[in-house]
Amino acid sequence: xxxxxAEMRFYQPQFxxxxxxxxxxxxxxxxxxxxxxxxxxxxxxxPGVVLGVDLSERMLADARRRTADANVSYLHADASTYAFExxxxxxxRFGVMFxxxxxxxxxxxxxxxxxxxxxxxxxxxxxxxxxxxxxxxxGAFRDESPFSLGDREQTRALLMAAGFDEPTxxxxxxxxxxxxxxxxxxxxxxxxxxxxxxxxxxxxxxLRKVLAEHDTGDGVLFDSAVWxxxxx
Ligand SMILES: C[S@@+](CC[C@H](N)C(=O)[O-])C[C@H]1O[C@@H](n2cnc3c(N)ncnc32)[C@H](O)[C@@H]1O
Numbered sequence: 360x361x362x363x364x365a366e367m368r369f370y371q372p373q374f375x376x377x378x379x380x381x382x383x384x385x386x387x388x389x390x391x392x393x394x395x396x397x398x399x400x401x402x403x404x405x406p407g408v409v410l411g412v413d414l415s416e417r418m419l420a421d422a423r424r425r426t427a428d429a430n431v432s433y434l435h436a437d438a439s440t441y442a443f444e445x446x447x448x449x450x451x452r453f454g455v456m457f458x459x460x461x462x463x464x465x466x467x468x469x470x471x472x473x474x475x476x477x478x479x480x481x482x483x484x485x486x487x488x489x490x491x492x493x494x495x496x497x498g499a500f501r502d503e504s505p506f507s508l509g510d511r512e513q514t515r516a517l518l519m520a521a522g523f524d525e526p527t528x529x530x531x532x533x534x535x536x537x538x539x540x541x542x543x544x545x546x547x548x549x550x551x552x553x554x555x556x557x558x559x560x561x562x563x564x565x566l567r568k569v570l571a572e573h574d575t576g577d578g579v580l581f582d583s584a585v586w587x588x589x590x591x
Contacts, residue, residue, distance in 0.1 A: 360421065361550040364395045367452065369533035370478065370585065375399045377529070377587045378450050378476045383407045387446040387472060389438045390414075390454015394422030394431070400450060401431035410446075412438045413454070439464030443471035452478045456507045465521035474591050475523065481530070481584040482509035488535055488581035492548065495569035496558065511586065518590050526590035534580035537570065544570045544579035 364371070374396065380386055380403035388397040391411030401409045405428075412434045413419050419433050426433075434441075439458045449472030456479055458464035468475060483489045483506050508514045511528050518526050538544035545567055549558055558566060573579050 360393075360417075361547055363392060363453075366535050366537065366547075367395070368536050370531065370535075371395060371399070371452070373531055373533075374450075374452055374476075374478045374587065375403070377478075377589065378403070378448065380404050380407075380448055380450075384447040385445070386410070387412065387443060387449045387468075388454075389449060389451040389468065390457070391422060391433065392418045392452075392454065394426055394433070396450060396452045397422065397431055397433070398426055398428060400448075401426075401428040405430050407447075408432070410434055410443075412436050412441065412443075414438075439467055441467070443467075446472045447474065448472065449475040450477070451475075453480070453505070455479065457504050461507070461517055462520060465517060465523075469522040475518075475589070477508070477588040478585050479508040479514070479588060480506050481586055482506050485509075485584040486582070488537075488583055491569050491573075491581060492566070495565045497565065508586070508588070514586075514588060518588070523590035526588050529587040529589075530584065531587055532582070532584045535583045537573075537579040537581065539578055541567055541570045541574050541579060544574075 380400050384404045384407040386400045386404050386409040388411040391397045391413050394411050397409055397411035409431045414437055416435055419435055422433050449468055455477055480486060515526055538547050570579050573581055
């Protein structure tokens with residue numbers, strides 16, 4: 360399974376700090392995946408409770424396996440429509456860009472959460488990883504959903520239409536980490552859906568070349584950029 364926690368190693372401390380979770384808070388983690396942000400929230404919120412929600416049973420099984428904290432639980436549900444209880448804070452690390460109907464989904468989250476803190480990708484043009492790897496594989500990626508909240512004005516309008524107050528956007532630029540060396544990074548990238556498909560069709564040498572160009576000796580790193588979006 361692709362190691363998102365390793366990929367996010369330079370972002371997670373900043374995201375956790377931005378979440379500003381306090382002891383006793385009730386927290387909802389949307390699209391929690393294997394739950395690193397859920398567990399961090401659990402430690403910050405204790406004795407408050409944290410619920411991680413995800414569409415993927417496979418990710419949730421991994422999250423449950425890694426979680427020992429009694430105040431953290433998981434739910435298999437579609438966050439865009441599920442009738443949640445009330446939470447002080449809704450957080451999401453790259454889990455809210457994939458909604459089929461974003462307006463309805465954020466209205467649903469607005470009903471559940473007093474405050475939200477989201478980490479989302481800035482547009483593809485700002486993200487070297489999202490240009491360099493498809494270029495190396497000689498194919499354009501068709502899936503633009505990871506960047507669906509990258510346009511600040513559109514995201515601002517979307518959140519305000521859902522009933523949130525004026526959101527704030529903090530630009531953060533950090534490297535993302537694909538692995539300790541070229542072979543580890545190659546194995547990781549191969550597990551991503553779109554690169555995996557292109558790799559099957561095209562040269563593997565080209566991918567190894569671009570990974571080698573980004574091997575810093577301290578990991579294979581690509582430039583990237585996110586927004587941390589906060590709204591009450
Ligand atoms: C890029 S992953 C991020 C996972 C995790 N937050 C992390 O940072 O490691 C996006 C996650 O959002 C989940 N997801 C997408 N749409 C969802 C929805 N409507 N309801 C719940 N989860 C959703 C996916 O199943 C996936 O696990």
